[in-house]
Structures are given as structure tokens and as C-alpha cells.
Amino acid sequence: MMFTDELQREAAPIIEAIYQDDFIQGVIRGDIDKKAIRHYLKADHLYLNEFAKIYSLLIAKLNDKDDIRFLLEQIDFVINGEVTAHYTMADYVGENYQDIIAGGEWYPASDHYIKHMYYNAYKYDDASFTICAMAPCPYVYQQLALKIKDNHDLTGNPLKDWVDFYTVNMDELMNRLNHWVNRFAETTTDENREILRRNFLESCVHERRFFEMSYRQEAWGIEVMHA
Numbered sequence: 001m002m003f004t005d006e007l008q009r010e011a012a013p014i015i016e017a018i019y020q021d022d023f024i025q026g027v028i029r030g031d032i033d034k035k036a037i038r039h040y041l042k043a044d045h046l047y048l049n050e051f052a053k054i055y056s057l058l059i060a061k062l063n064d065k066d067d068i069r070f071l072l073e074q075i076d077f078v079i080n081g082e083v084t085a086h087y088t089m090a091d092y093v094g095e096n097y098q099d100i101i102a103g104g105e106w107y108p109a110s111d112h113y114i115k116h117m118y119y120n121a122y123k124y125d126d127a128s129f130t131i132c133a134m135a136p137c138p139y140v141y142q143q144l145a146l147k148i149k150d151n152h153d154l155t156g157n158p159l160k161d162w163v164d165f166y167t168v169n170m171d172e173l174m175n176r177l178n179h180w181v182n183r184f185a186e187t188t189t190d191e192n193r194e195i196l197r198r199n200f201l202e203s204c205v206h207e208r209r210f211f212e213m214s215y216r217q218e219a220w221g222i223e224v225m226h227a
Ligand SMILES: Cc1ncc(CO)c(N)n1
Pocket: 044, 047, 048, 082, 136, 137, 138, 141, 207, 210
């Protein structure tokens, strides 16, 4: 069994818990509170910006042109492609997307998640540590989307396009990320393998907390100062 297969097996109960939580169940029913979706969009557009910037930090750690080209494509996808999924949600809310995301912040759970990725990018030379912290981002969404599709017919559901978005185009990305991590994991120490494992599983938990944060509209409770 490849190293990343073990990580994915260990992540399965966390993904099942996310599936059962209020956010995804609300998406499945198609009646989730619009305030939860608004909060999610405010947090997620900033999260994806940082995600793209962290990819750019990884480019500096790579030498292979194909690997670099792939990360450039991913940056484009995160910045220009994934906004399509956000527009589906903005339509559901019934407000202009730019108006929704204005004034968003790194709310507590997304703040912790973003800093988890940056920490690994700055602490370690090898990109694998950061890749393990980033891989749950596409992986968890792909698994959730496939699970939803397997169990429900979303015909007529206003959030169907959001789910559909994550059922396609994720395989090549996952293969590439898994390949990088497995190549490194085969030759590194047990201690490093344990860091990789923790990084991956902690990010799966971060994914869960991000949805919970959105559902409950968690914020810092600190007043924003305006100049
Ligand atoms: C927090 C989060 N995780 C994963 C994805 C999927 O790319 C996303 N858009 N946001």
C-alpha cells in the first residue's frame, strides 16, 4: 500500500463526519441557511488566495519544469477557475458575489488552517511537508462530492453545480500530489513520515472546522478599525 493510500484510509472517518455535519447536510437538502453560505464565501475566497500564494512558495522548492508548469496551472485554477463554484453559491444567496465577499477575514478556523500551510512552507525545504498540508483541500471536496452523488439525486437542488464542480477534474491533481509525497515518503525517516501524516490528517480536521465555522458564522469578535 502506498503511503498516501494509508493517509486516505485514515482520513475516511473524518470525511464521513464532515458529510454528516450540518453544512453538507444542508447542501444536500438544498435549504442551508444563506448566512452560512455567505460566511463560507467570505472566508473561502481569502483562503483560496492564500492557497494560490502557497503554491507559488512551492515553485521555489522545485526544479522539474513539468512540476513547475503543473503548479502554475493549479494557481490559475484556484484563482480563475474555482470562482465558478463560488458563483453558484452567490446565486443561491441571491446577492452580488463582490458584495458578499467584501470585508471578509481569516475567521478563526480558516486562520488556523492557512497558518498550518504557511508554517510548513517556511519551515521545511522539501515541498512534501506543505503538499501534505494542502492535499486535503482537493481530496476532501472530491470525496464529499462523490459521496453526495452516490447517495443523492440533486436534480433541482440550487447547489447542484457546486457539488458537480468538485466531482470532475480532481483526479490528475490528486495523482500528482500523491506521487510527489510517495516519492519523498519512500526515502525519508520515520519521524518525517509521521510529520507528513499529521499534516495531512490535521488539514482534514481543518476542513471539518472550516465548514463548522461557516455554518455557525464564527468570527473573532474583535471590532474592525477603519482608517
Ligand atoms: C477550505 C477549502 N477547502 C477546500 C476547497 C476546495 O478547493 C475549498 N474551496 N476551500
